[in-house]
Amino acid sequence: MSSIKTYQEINDKIRRGEAVVLTAEEVAEMAKTSTPEEIAEKVDVVTTATFGAMCSSGAFINFGHSNPPIRMEKIRLNGVPAYGGLAAVDTYIGATSVNSDRPEYGGAHIIQDLIEGKDVILEAWGKGTDCYPRKHIRTKINKYTVNDMILFNPRNAYQNYNVAVNTTSKTKYTYMGTLLPNMKNATYSTAGELSPLLNDPEFKTIGIGTRIFIGGTTGYVVWPGTQFHTTRPKDENGVPVTNAATLAVIGNLKEMSSEFLQAAYYEKYGVSLFVGIGIPIPVLDVEMAKRVSINNSQIQTSVLDYGTVGQPKLGQVTYEQLRSGEIEVNGQKVRTAPVASLAKAREIADILKGQIQRGEFLLQEPIQMFPSNTSLKPLVEVEIKEEGSAL
Amino acid sequence: MNLIKRKVILRFPPQSGDKPLSYVLVKDYDLRINILKAEVMPGKTGRLLLEMEGLQENLDKGLAFLERHSVECQPMEKRLSFNQNNCINCGNCTAVCFAGALSMNKDTWKLEFNQENCILCELCVKACPLRLFDIDFSE
Numbered sequence: 001m002s003s004i005k006t007y008q009e010i011n012d013k014i015r016r017g018e019a020v021v022l023t024a025e026e027v028a029e030m031a032k033t034s035t036p037e038e039i040a041e042k043v044d045v046v047t048t049a050t051f052g053a054m055c056s057s058g059a060f061i062n063f064g065h066s067n068p069p070i071r072m073e074k075i076r077l078n079g080v081p082a083y084g085g086l087a088a089v090d091t092y093i094g095a096t097s098v099n100s101d102r103p104e105y106g107g108a109h110i111i112q113d114l115i116e117g118k119d120v121i122l123e124a125w126g127k128g129t130d131c132y133p134r135k136h137i138r139t140k141i142n143k144y145t146v147n148d149m150i151l152f153n154p155r156n157a158y159q160n161y162n163v164a165v166n167t168t169s170k171t172k173y174t175y176m177g178t179l180l181p182n183m184k185n186a187t188y189s190t191a192g193e194l195s196p197l198l199n200d201p202e203f204k205t206i207g208i209g210t211r212i213f214i215g216g217t218t219g220y221v222v223w224p225g226t227q228f229h230t231t232r233p234k235d236e237n238g239v240p241v242t243n244a245a246t247l248a249v250i251g252n253l254k255e256m257s258s259e260f261l262q263a264a265y266y267e268k269y270g271v272s273l274f275v276g277i278g279i280p281i282p283v284l285d286v287e288m289a290k291r292v293s294i295n296n297s298q299i300q301t302s303v304l305d306y307g308t309v310g311q312p313k314l315g316q317v318t319y320e321q322l323r324s325g326e327i328e329v330n331g332q333k334v335r336t337a338p339v340a341s342l343a344k345a346r347e348i349a350d351i352l353k354g355q356i357q358r359g360e361f362l363l364q365e366p367i368q369m370f371p372s373n374t375s376l377k378p379l380v381e382v383e384i385k386e387e388g389s390a391l
Numbered sequence: 392m393n394l395i396k397r398k399v400i401l402r403f404p405p406q407s408g409d410k411p412l413s414y415v416l417v418k419d420y421d422l423r424i425n426i427l428k429a430e431v432m433p434g435k436t437g438r439l440l441l442e443m444e445g446l447q448e449n450l451d452k453g454l455a456f457l458e459r460h461s462v463e464c465q466p467m468e469k470r471l472s473f474n475q476n477n478c479i480n481c482g483n484c485t486a487v488c489f490a491g492a493l494s495m496n497k498d499t500w501k502l503e504f505n506q507e508n509c510i511l512c513e514l515c516v517k518a519c520p521l522r523l524f525d526i527d528f529s530e
Contacts, residue, residue: 051479053520104522177483178518185486262479264520272520274479323497337486341479342500 031293052340056155106271159197192319207366213278219251
């Protein structure tokens, strides 16, 4: 397929305020009456977005040095454990970190409190060294006092995700929400035709260096996300029918807003963070025009039994069926509910569209594309022979 | 004449358990009653979520009758709060609401809360990841 537009040409149009930008939902609608050739001709950029709970999120913070200085080896933020193995005053606070005394308040809440400008109590301990003599500190920090606050999420923006049901006779509390017994409900978590990696399933435009909207500011894709899986079963359009690829993303947390980053607590599961991500996709050629035209009736996902160990697959449904409010699983009609916010994802796609239309957001061509043919390894348990044991 | 429907939480003192109060509501005040939730234990304060339908005049008389018999009556809305301003419209609460009080608007995909349908099952309280619901049937 010959390229009909370059990043340079699209960015020039964006700078001149002439770029034609549609959201992925708008282009899916347009595709009902236009051919991919026409779309490739008319449309320059398509904005995609997602707003879902993404557990693999967290933030690096640099507190600055106290006088006398301390080498922080154990760190608590409002009582929540943060990583103490990163130099003297750097830490990483994971979204899911909690203190067992208060399981409903965790790292995600610390991140939200910091974004909102609230004070957070920092308590840290060190053993005391010649150059870092102090052994303990307890003080308040906020986003204005710390040097750096960087959101770095190793695995976000899943390309597709499964539908969760529960066939057992007991309620199951999961990150996919409360799953009622005997398949009385089904939950799903993807923005469907608006979701970033479903609009570029072969990563022709999304790669390392892609500039994105994250948490209310501008950030970047920095790496394939962890558990990046490109060899999952795919449908006839080449779109995976289960959770597959992911993105590692980064952005300046100080610039973010709790409008687009929200702490969450799931009953009997734990803490997570809703992350708002928007990704622009350049319509470089007819092939990309076809990709971004995909609609909910063409995207399928797998229905898994979250009540049973091994999560057996019970069926496959389209996003159009999921959005209708009811799907059929094993001959039984099951009510559906989303657990990620489509309303927020639409808001993000619209904001990004506006930024590009006004020339405020330029596209960044990936500086390196993602790998292909990747898969996942399980964690294998092996026997460990202890040194010095009687064995 | 219009029939009016109202949901009321009734608190029965321990000694009133043996009186057929609901019979009087039906027979003397012509109220259609529907018990949506009940916690009745002998010798303890009982609680009932009761839907009552009838003429405004009869509803008022029925409630006055209950209060004369030491039954506290409180409109259901007072026991229920939802912090809608902070709602992110994720949909988690709609997964557990079978009364039809919480649903997603299929155009905007924003949450719609139809309080009339709520039966105080309280499942949304724990299902909401932002903890925006507060429903108190027990106190």
